[in-house]
Amino acid sequence: MVILEKFKRFNEKVSASFEWVGLAAFVFMMLLTTVDVIGAKLFLRPVDGALDLMMILQLLAMGFALSTSYIAKRHVQVEFFVPLMPKLMRRIVACFVQSLMLVLIITMTWQLFVYGHDLKMYNEVSATVRLPLYPFTYATAVAFIPVCLVALAKWIQNIVEVFHHES
Secondary structure (H helix, E strand, O other): OHHHHHHHHHHHHHHHHHHHHHHHHHHHHHHHHHHHHHHHHHOOOOOOOHHHHHHHHHHHHHHHHHHHHHHOOOOOOOOOOHHHOOHHHHHHHHHHHHHHHHHHHHHHHHHHHHHHHHHHHOOOEOOOOOOEOHHHHHHHHHHHHHHHHHHHHHHHHHHHHHHOOOO
16 A cells, blocks of 8 residues: 555654654743743742743643654553454454544544634633633644544554455
């Protein structure tokens, strides 16, 4: 399946570039924490809105790193009896689970866009520094698009494995 392999490589490239955004947010979180602690302890002047910024940076760091984590299989997976099943049955179960995953990720992405719209409509802002929240919600929704693509690629791969199994 040449097309599927190209699609997977495309997903890996997009996910890797998105991971850099997540990494930048994570590094900024570390710098912000360092400056906040030093400012609070040495100069009795913490960073205003540090908790608001930390909340937003955590959202961006996790959202933008999710697709790479999903590709690398760095997620929780619990299997008790599936490894004991015949190979074809394992593939069918994997296909079903991946179908659920795809529906979940697409729903989450859609709802993030809806939530971002709601935050914009109601002018929701962070508690202390009054940053508008909708751009970060939209950014996270965009960050979930590669996760949808990766889930779609895995789902297609599972379907191919079910119908082209070696008995």
